[in-house]
Amino acid sequence: MKILIIDDSYDAMALAKVRLGREGHTILCATNGQEGLEAADREAPDLILLDVDMPDMSGFDVCRRLKASPTLFMIPVIFLSGSGGPEDKVRGLDLGAVDFVTKPFDAFELRARVRTALRTKYLQDLLRDFAVIDPLTELSNRRALDERLGQEWTRLVRHGGVLSVIMADIDHFKAVNDQFGHPAGDEVLRQVARLLIQSCRQSDTLARYGGEEFAVVAPETDLVAAAEYADRLRRGICDRPLNVNGQSMTVTISVGVASSVGCETVQELVRAADAALYCAKSAGRNCVKAHQEARSPQPTP
Ligand SMILES: [Mg+2]
Secondary structure, eight states, X not given: OEEEEEOSOHHHHHHHHHHHHTTXXXXXXXXXXXXXXXXHHHHOOSEEEEESOOXXXXXXXXXXXXHHOTTTTTSOEEEEESOOOXXXXXXXXXXXXXXXXXXXXXXXXXXHHHHHHXXXXXXXXXXXXXXXXXXXXXXXXXXXXXHHHHHHHHHHHHHOOOEEEEEEEETTHHXXXXXXXXXXXXXXXXXXXXXXXXXXXXXXXXXXXXXXEXXXXXXXXXXXXXXXXXXXXXXXXXXXXXXETTEEEOOOEEEEEXXXXXXXXXXXXXXXXXXXXXXXXXXXXXXXXXXXXXXXXXXXX
């Protein structure tokens, strides 16, 4: 695992590096608070060893900033300090550190405390994965999608730009379940998920929205680009037959697209994409409809 040591003392750093390097971890070093925060942001370490006594920014200040960051607060911090007074220990733990080691540290104790912190981090990551990953398709689940949508909406409100949402639904999925059974239906969901990943941009969140419905959050993508993107997804499914229990099967998806332009809330954006998906179903399935079209008035005969 990756451990970041933030300490202004080269001797302490070198010692910790030798002691922990033997355990097979990757050790990163920073010699002041600012550098340490930047390294944490860039490298996403699994654990931070943080010296309390540093000039400019103390370890306590660094910890406070880490714990205030929405992306870094989950990284466990172990404080290293020359003074082992109870006040410092209490302060460090109250700031959110998981442990406190007094310098000069005993190698065995340091390794044991690091192991404990890393074990907890590993379990925490595992729980996190369970909470945000759909077990059947291994895509993000609805919770992860809602989280990403919330983040992107906040960014949009703050910095402007455009955000699109794509909703896709497998056509006549119930018939697959009825005809071939639910295990075959599950296999179709898995294979469709895999094909969608292949057509998706890596930076976008692709999620199983529920049942046989999938969603893509596409930041910095306007309605026209999102509709083209959605059609790539659609073709990626209907052009490639699935193999389910040795049987070749072609499935299709209907896709709805909406962009944030004209939407007041993120819920409205999702509803718009859903409405567009409904239009794609009504229009005969295996097609893409953008919400703009869905809204345009129908000519009266
Ligand atoms: Mg120091």
